[in-house]
Amino acid sequence: MSAKLYCFGESGNAYKAALALTLAEMDWEPVFVDFFNGETRSPAFREINEMGEVPVLVDGDTTLSQSAVILDYISSKTGKLGGRSAAERRDVLRWMFWDNHKLSGVAGPTRFLMNFLPPEKRPAAVIDFNQARLKSSYKILNDHLAGSDWIVGDQVTIADLSCCGYLYYPEPFGFDRADWPHINRWLDQIAALPGWKHPYDMMPGHPSDRATG
Numbered sequence: 001m002s003a004k005l006y007c008f009g010e011s012g013n014a015y016k017a018a019l020a021l022t023l024a025e026m027d028w029e030p031v032f033v034d035f036f037n038g039e040t041r042s043p044a045f046r047e048i049n050e051m052g053e054v055p056v057l058v059d060g061d062t063t064l065s066q067s068a069v070i071l072d073y074i075s076s077k078t079g080k081l082g083g084r085s086a087a088e089r090r091d092v093l094r095w096m097f098w099d100n101h102k103l104s105g106v107a108g109p110t111r112f113l114m115n116f117l118p119p120e121k122r123p124a125a126v127i128d129f130n131q132a133r134l135k136s137s138y139k140i141l142n143d144h145l146a147g148s149d150w151i152v153g154d155q156v157t158i159a160d161l162s163c164c165g166y167l168y169y170p171e172p173f174g175f176d177r178a179d180w181p182h183i184n185r186w187l188d189q190i191a192a193l194p195g196w197k198h199p200y201d202m203m204p205g206h207p208s209d210r211a212t213g
Contacts, residue, residue, distance in 0.1 A: 003028040003059040006048065008035050009205030010116070012108055012166035013067040014055040018202045020071050020161050021057075022195045024078040032204040036116070067104075067165070068096050071158040081158045091152045095159035103137045106130050107166040111173035115207075131174035138180050145182035149189065156193060164190055168198060171207070 005021060007014035007030050021028040033039050033054050040052045049056045049065045056063065057070045059077075064070050072093075075082035083089045099105075110130040113122055141163060144151065151159040167175060167187055177184040190196060200206050 001027075001060065003057060004031050005029070005203075006031045006033050006056040006058070007054050007203045007205075008033050009200045009203040010169075010207065011035070011054050011203075011205075012104060012111075012169065012199070013053075014203060015168075015199040016067045016104075016161050016165040017055040017057060017070045017074070018199075019165075019196070020074045020081060020158055022197070022202070023156070023161070023193060024074050024080045025195075026074060026078060030203050035205075036210060068100055068162065071096065071162060075158050081156065081161070083153055083157050084155075088153045088157075092157050092159040095151050096162045099159075099162045099165075103134070103141065103163055104165050106133050106137065107173060107175070110134065111166060111169065111171055114173050115171040127174075134174055138175065138183065142180040142182045145186050149186070151186075156190065160186070160190060 003021065003026055005014065005017055005028055007018060018028075018030065033045070035054065039045055040049075040054065046052055048058075048063065051065055053065060055067055055070060056065045057073065059073075062073070064073055071081075074080075083092050110127060113127055113130075141151075150156055151163060164187060166173075167177075167183070168191075177187065
């Protein structure tokens with residue numbers, strides 16, 4: 001039976017899970033969640049995830065939310081993407097926690113504020129503050145990748161899939177790949193892996209679906 005990933009194309013956190021499922025070669029299918037019309041706030045969805053967020057992974061009797069937990073589950077179940085040793089596994093977790101607090105945890109809201117709110121509701125001061133925080137995070141990641149092909153060890157892990165989650169999206173949020181050559185190389189390397197797809201090709205949902213006029 002296929003695992004089900006509750007997701008939508010615009011969600012970088014859902015993309016992390018979709019990419020991990022694909023690269024770990026798990027059998028899965030997407031279940032579209034209509035976030036922009038309020039589905040995650042509905043009682044029916046709260047029965048699936050009381051936190052009212054995507055992604056949610058349902059794999060048989062196991063239901064999980066929060067992208068980092070889902071990534072850890074996929075890696076543990078398949079024996080893939082988790083590092084070659086206990087020490088590497090701890091380093092993988094270190095980078096995932098860093099990503100959740102310093103990179104994705106800031107990039108996601110900044111991208112939302114800049115692209116998915118009406119222009120008159122976009123808080124310029126908040127956006128500027130977040131972009132300054134993100135610049136520091138890009139530098140940390142870029143400097144780290146200057147000396148390593150992958151974030152941890154000598155192969156792709158869920159640390160890479162966590163940190164890359166928002167960096168393939170076309171909407172502007174203050175990230176220009178050309179400014180960060182080692183991140184740029186690393187993103188190309190991930191995109192060259194068998195099965196990789198852009199988030200809008202891997203999951204249902206695209207900004208153009210909501211275009212009017």
